[in-house]
Amino acid sequence: MPAKLNADLLRGGMDLMVLSALAQRPMYGYLLQQSVERTSGGRVTVQAGTLYPLLHRLEDDGLVRSRWDETTGRRRKWYELTADGRKRLVRQARQWTEFADCLRRMLAPVLDVPLESA
Amino acid sequence: MPAKLNADLLRGGMDLMVLSALAQRPMYGYLLQQSVERTSGGRVTVQAGTLYPLLHRLEDDGLVRSRWDETTGRRRKWYELTADGRKRLVRQARQWTEFADCLRRMLAPVLDVPLESA
DNA sequence: ATAGATATATAGCCGTTCGAGGCATTGGTG
DNA sequence: CACCAATGCCTCGAACGGCTATATATCTAT
Numbered sequence: 001m002p003a004k005l006n007a008d009l010l011r012g013g014m015d016l017m018v019l020s021a022l023a024q025r026p027m028y029g030y031l032l033q034q035s036v037e038r039t040s041g042g043r044v045t046v047q048a049g050t051l052y053p054l055l056h057r058l059e060d061d062g063l064v065r066s067r068w069d070e071t072t073g074r075r076r077k078w079y080e081l082t083a084d085g086r087k088r089l090v091r092q093a094r095q096w097t098e099f100a101d102c103l104r105r106m107l108a109p110v111l112d113v114p115l116e117s118a
Numbered sequence: 119m120p121a122k123l124n125a126d127l128l129r130g131g132m133d134l135m136v137l138s139a140l141a142q143r144p145m146y147g148y149l150l151q152q153s154v155e156r157t158s159g160g161r162v163t164v165q166a167g168t169l170y171p172l173l174h175r176l177e178d179d180g181l182v183r184s185r186w187d188e189t190t191g192r193r194r195k196w197y198e199l200t201a202d203g204r205k206r207l208v209r210q211a212r213q214w215t216e217f218a219d220c221l222r223r224m225l226a227p228v229l230d231v232p233l234e235s236a
Numbered sequence: 237a238t239a240g241a242t243a244t245a246t247a248g249c250c251g252t253t254c255g256a257g258g259c260a261t262t263g264g265t266g
Numbered sequence: 267c268a269c270c271a272a273t274g275c276c277t278c279g280a281a282c283g284g285c286t287a288t289a290t291a292t293c294t295a296t
Contacts, residue, residue: 020224089228097229103218111211
């Protein structure tokens with residue numbers, strides 16, 4: 001029996017995107033915004049009011065670790081994945097793709113509808 | 119430039135599942151719960167406290183239409199898609215798959231990680 | 237009779253996202 | 267120089283959706 005996939009998976013899209021971006025390399029907030037915007041092909045914008053609370057939450061949960069960089073004029077807070085964060089990312093990513101496949105199967109009949117209905 | 123896909127798409131999973139179930143045939147609430155549970159392979163449970171407010175919302179938005187059936191001992195409220203509901207479903211479904219593909223691409227590197235990290 | 241499945245619905249809580257702001261620095265243009 | 271856009275971090279309140287718990291009532295099987 002597969003795992004249950006409810007609200008946490010339905011929402012967690014933002015968390016997944018941020019975690020997967022940080023899995024590539026450490027980043028600071030503003031860079032993360034750009035990264036998600038770019039790698040999503042301009043489809044997804046992470047608002048600052050979403051991003052920063054999210055990062056703080058991830059840090060509280062021990063999934064990321066942060067460090068201030070004061071050497072330049074602009075204060076930057078770099079974030080990197082912890083080992084726990086990486087494990088969580090992999091687990092969540094697998095659950096999400098499972099959910100996505102599941103929903104895709106449910107939508108299959110709908111998506112066969114001809115174009116005039118769009 | 120593709121459409122923007124933000125929070126509404128990230129959450130909208132439940133709406134999509136319910137609308138796609140109703141696209142097959144009219145159903146009443148309890149039947150819908152079973153249907154989603156079954157067609158998701160037991161992965162997704164739609165709680166009653168989620169389903170009924172959702173259905174009322176869809177009706178307020180003119181995406182579904184309801185009719186009471188009092189002929190049997192058990193009161194049943196049948197729901198069916200409206201023309202608007204069907205159009206919305208098709209549009210949302212396309213946007214969702216676009217978003218899912220997008221996120222899947224972002225997750226691709228993560229999902230190559232060997233099993234010991236799960 | 238009693239429990240469990242069927243059937244709809246609301247109330248309260250909590251977490252997430254958004255929009256609107258605040259604050260400060262840097263770089264470029266007129 | 268004055269100004270503005272971009273960079274960079276952040277918080278707050280409103281809106282919304284999902285969850286749990288609860289209420290109510292009928293039907294079926296033991």
